[in-house]
Amino acid sequence: MNPIKELNPTFLQSQENKTHLVNYLLGVADNYLILGQRLGELCGHGPNLEPDIALTNISLDLLGQVRSFYQYIAQIKGDKSTEDDIAFLRKERDYKNVLLVEQPNTDFGYVIVRQFFFDVYNKLFLNSLQQSADETLRALAFKGIKEASYHERFSGDWFKRLGDGTAESKERVQQAVNDLWIYTDELFHTTEADNAMIAAGVAPDMLQLREYYYEKVEELLSTATLQIPEVEYFQKGGKQGIHSEHMGRILAEMQYMQRTYPDSKW
Amino acid sequence: MIQDFNISSEIQAILESVMDPEIPVLNVVDLGVIRDVEVKGKEITIKLTPTYSGCPAMDVIGDDLERAFAAYGYTTVVQLIMSPPWTTDWITTRGRAALEKYGIAAPLDETADKDVLLNDKKLVKCTHCGSQNTKLVSQFGSTACKAMFQCDDCLEPFDYFKCLK
Numbered sequence: 001m002n003p004i005k006e007l008n009p010t011f012l013q014s015q016e017n018k019t020h021l022v023n024y025l026l027g028v029a030d031n032y033l034i035l036g037q038r039l040g041e042l043c044g045h046g047p048n049l050e051p052d053i054a055l056t057n058i059s060l061d062l063l064g065q066v067r068s069f070y071q072y073i074a075q076i077k078g079d080k081s082t083e084d085d086i087a088f089l090r091k092e093r094d095y096k097n098v099l100l101v102e103q104p105n106t107d108f109g110y111v112i113v114r115q116f117f118f119d120v121y122n123k124l125f126l127n128s129l130q131q132s133a134d135e136t137l138r139a140l141a142f143k144g145i146k147e148a149s150y151h152e153r154f155s156g157d158w159f160k161r162l163g164d165g166t167a168e169s170k171e172r173v174q175q176a177v178n179d180l181w182i183y184t185d186e187l188f189h190t191t192e193a194d195n196a197m198i199a200a201g202v203a204p205d206m207l208q209l210r211e212y213y214y215e216k217v218e219e220l221l222s223t224a225t226l227q228i229p230e231v232e233y234f235q236k237g238g239k240q241g242i243h244s245e246h247m248g249r250i251l252a253e254m255q256y257m258q259r260t261y262p263d264s265k266w
Numbered sequence: 267m268i269q270d271f272n273i274s275s276e277i278q279a280i281l282e283s284v285m286d287p288e289i290p291v292l293n294v295v296d297l298g299v300i301r302d303v304e305v306k307g308k309e310i311t312i313k314l315t316p317t318y319s320g321c322p323a324m325d326v327i328g329d330d331l332e333r334a335f336a337a338y339g340y341t342t343v344v345q346l347i348m349s350p351p352w353t354t355d356w357i358t359t360r361g362r363a364a365l366e367k368y369g370i371a372a373p374l375d376e377t378a379d380k381d382v383l384l385n386d387k388k389l390v391k392c393t394h395c396g397s398q399n400t401k402l403v404s405q406f407g408s409t410a411c412k413a414m415f416q417c418d419d420c421l422e423p424f425d426y427f428k429c430l431k
Contacts, residue, residue, distance in 0.1 A: 050404035050414070057406040064320020068348065139349035143319060146351065146430055153384070154405060 007133040007202065012076065017200070021134075022073055023096070023193035024203055026086075027239055028125075029069035030097035033087060034247075035118060036062035037254050038105060047108050054154055055111065061147040068140050088258035092248055093241040096191075100183035102238070102247045106176070109169070112158045113176040119152035120216050121187045121206075128204030137202065156220060163224025170225070177221065178229045184217070185234035271303040276338070277310070284334050287326045288409050291368040294327055298356025301347060310335055311343045315352045317430075318410040354430045369393045370412065371426040379429035383413065392417035393424045 011017055039059035046052025070083035100118060105111050126148050129141035162173040188210045190198070197203035218228055237243065257264065271278075281300060282293045294300055294314075302313040312331055316324045328344040335342045354373040357365070362372040371390050373379065381387040383405055390400050397419040404414040412425040 050406070053404060053408070054406035057410055060320035060322075060410060061318060062320070064316070064318065068319065136348075139351075143316075143348050143351040147319060150405070 007135075007200070011200065017196070018076060020193040020196040021202065022076055023191065024197040025069055025073050025076075026094075027096040027191065027194060029066050029073070030095045031101050031118070031122075032062040032066040032069070034095070034097045034250060035101040035114075036060075036066060037250055038101065038103075039111075039115075041253075042105060042111065051108070051158070058115070058151050058154070061151070065140070065144050065147070068143075072136050072140075084258070088255050092243055092251055095238075095243070095247070095251070096241060097238050097243075098183065098186045099235055099238040099244055100180065100186065102244060102250060103180060103183065104246050106179075107172060109162055109173040109176040110180065112155055112162060113173060113180050115151070116155035116159045116220070117180060117184050117217065118187075119148060119155050121184075121213060123148045123152050124209050124213060125204065125206060128206070128209065131204065133201035159220060160224045163221070163226040173224075174226050177226055181229040182231050182233070182235045184214075186236045186238060188213070189236055189239055191239055271300070273303050273305055277303065277305060280334050280338060280340075281312075281331075284327065284330045287323050287330070289365070289368065289370065291364045292357075292361050294331070296358045296361030296364065298358065298361070299324075299327065299352060308340050309343070310340050311345065313345050313347050315347050315350075317352050321410055352430070354427065357427075365427055366393060369424055371415065371424060373427045373429040376429055376431050382426075383428070390415055390426050392420060392422065394422045395420040 012021070036059045039055050039062070042052065043056045043059075044052065046055055066087070067083055070086045073086055074081050074083055100114060103110070103114055123145065126141045126145040129137055130145070132138050132141065159173070162169040164170070165173075188207050190207065194203060198205045221228055238247075273281075278295075281303070282295050284294045286292045286294065286297050289297075297317070299315055299317060300312060301315050302311075304311040314324070314328060314331075324346070328346075331344055332342045357373070365372045371393050374382065374389060378387075378389050382389050382402060386402060388398050388400055391398055392400050392415075395417060397417055399418045400415050401418060402413060403416050403423065407414045407425050411427055411430070413428050414423065415426045416423045
């Protein structure tokens with residue numbers, strides 16, 4: 001393991017570094033917000049009580065993590081914006097989450113596959129983020145990885161159970177794998193802000209873990225007796241703010257209260 | 267072990283009067299979320315660490331601390347700190363006893379925890395009859411910190427406080 005390089009205290013005095021860090025963090029945090037929101041939609045709609053409670057528990061963890069990230073972003077920006085403004089008052093193009101997390105809850109198979117594809121990535125990511133040059137990010141990573149491991153355990157378990165389950169569960173989960181596979185590659189794309197933060201030692205270079213990610217996912221696909229899809233191309237765009245049609249609907253539902261009653265509080 | 271914050275018994279007593287809103291028999295000191303207390307005259311700074319990131323109890327605990335100290339004429343600043351992250355090891359012996367009495371099985375050590383949550387080993391004691399003939403019903407429970415169990419002897423369901431390290 002490499003020794004942790006501390007960030008130069010003057011790093012954030014540069015406006016350019018600040019902007020890059022904010023944009024980098026949005027790319028990380030928006031994944032948690034949108035996936036948390038998606039899972040929250042399932043509250044009371046799980047296939048039975050236990051997964052229902054589990055999925056909303058995971059949603060709560062993700063929303064809790066995103067709060068810490070948004071609070072940190074608000075602190076770096078140093079203007080009057082709050083975590084709530086960042087969560088609720090941006091336009092679609094300003095959200096930098098990957099396309100994977102905004103995909104709809106088509107059925108329980110899709111929910112589990114989407115979750116598993118994300119959890120494997122998220123665990124690798126938080127593991128590497130523990131070596132960040134930024135002290136706050138290290139703390140958030142230490143906290144988050146405990147929860148992420150638990151999530152991966154849950155989604156991985158169901159992934160195997162559905163894949164190696166009945167003829168119908170297998171067919172449906174295979175369909176979900178085929179449909180969602182095209183969104184996995186984007187997890188490893190980097191933006192200009194990401195590259196700047198990787199160079200500064202703030203962000204882990206996830207591209208280096210891409211191969212390991214696919215090994216892990218493919219290993220579980222095989223345990224679950226599922227086929228690895230063959231695709232011609234992967235989808236991308238979310239990290240640039242170019243989202244699928246589902247995104248607008250999520251935001252409409254999520255933002256409506258703040259838009260209708262600006263600055264309303266619980 | 268109860269952490270020594272080097273504070274008067276009055277302040278300690280006020281701290282211990284604040285309960286976890288979701289587990290009302292466990293006070294915040296026994297829960298292990300109070301990390302540091304600094305007293306300057308009538309001003310108190312409390313460092314609080316969350317159990318789970320999204321635990322909604324944290325905001326309530328912060329408000330409850332402020333209220334409890336205000337009743338004795340203190341002003342309170344509550345700071346949320348993330349590092350080092352909370353672990354179930356910080357729940358005191360007294361806290362563990364309070365959990366068990368309330369009907370929540372206290373966390374086992376890390377290895378045993380994995381065994382019961384992943385391999386269906388029978389190690390968690392039923393809080394109703396004390397039998398170890400218990401099984402995991404769900405890894406997730408009514409709050410982020412708990413898993414659901416059932417006793418195969420007395421057939422009653424109960425919660426298990428998951429080990430977090």
